[in-house]
Amino acid sequence: MHSYRTHTCGELRPAHDGQLARLSGWVFRKRDHGSLLFIDLRDHYGVTQVVVQPDRALFADCQRLKVESVITVTGKVERRSADTVNPSLATGAVEVLVEEVVAQGPCDALPIYLAGDEEGPEDLRLKYRFLDLRRERLHRNVMLRAGIVASLRRRMLAHGFTEFQTPILTCSSPEGARDYLVPSRIHPGKFYALPQAPQLFKQLLMVAGFDRYFQIAPCFRDEDARADRSPGEFYQLDLEMSFVTQEDVFAVVEDVLHGVFTEFSTKAADAIPFRRFTYREAMQRFGTDKPDLRIPLEITDVTEIFRQARLDAFRGVIERGGVVRALPVRAIADKPRSFFDRLVD
Secondary structure (H helix, E strand, O other), X not given: OOOOOOOOOOOOOHHHOOOXXXXXXXXXXXXXXXXXXXXXXXXXXXXXXXXXXXXOOOXXXXXXXXXXXXXXXXXXXXXXXXXXXXXXOOOOOEEEEEEEEEEEEOOOOOOOOOOOOOOOOHHHHHHOHHHHOOOHXXXXXXXXXXXXXXXXXXXXXXXXXXXXXXXXXXXXXXXXXXXXXXXXXXXXXXXXXXXXXXXXXXXXXXXXXXXXXXXXXXXXXXXXXXXXXXXXXXXXXXXXXOOOOHHHHHHHHHHHHHHHHHHHOOOOOOOOOXXXXXXXXXXXXXXXXXXXOOOOOOOEEXXXXXXXXXXXXXXXXHHOOOOOEEOOOOOOXXXXXXXXXXXXX
């Protein structure tokens, strides 16, 4: 038998009933019922419940184990009774009856609590980031990002693209934000710049004859945070294509993005080809060149309604050849003036 594990903590199923298994992981939760000790053992792959019976010589040692201690347990897999099955766990139909426990890394009391929904103070979470990353939600988010990047890479390769890596230390180039500068030890008083995007390098590759380029590119920009972008650095799917039309580019991007959203999003993705708007149409209908079509608000032309209005502010504009547009919002006709004043404030 392997020294540390025969199975992962997310692997055991009813088909393993009666088998001897060895698991290694972190003590995620403990429930001491006096007559029985239940330990939820966690690793990268999931959680398995292990049971320590009081007649075992190791019972007292297991009672002293603190949460997040690293242990290796060996025992028999047993199906749970129907009334004790935990449907929220992939391994919830079985448990392991412990016969042997090895404490690989005993743990002291932790400064933050990991098993609950309470996140605790952010300064503590950042100070003990190696612990914070053990939380189920953060672990899931890190794995989600890795899965999305892997999916993007697979889909781009399937379209005949080649992945290239471009330098991080480069010369400064005029772009939309300030550069991050890195002092040069070899050339005192001179600096490298971190690339805001691999623009120069990908153009160099295309001019050199590399037909289809892509990169999951790190971009460094010394700018304030935005609603859709983190400050400092972010990653983007960067691509270039040779001897193609606009429709060819649309076809690749639509197929890749639709596939990724279909694979990972819990929300329905629009069918492809995606809806398209000219810049003029988008600005006239939504007031922005990147509208959120989930919001059912669309600017409407109300010129004819206000053509005979007594308000000179509207009638005068129309008489001079202008138009009046409005944003219709439902279920607010009965609201007082103070309601709209608060919206403006």
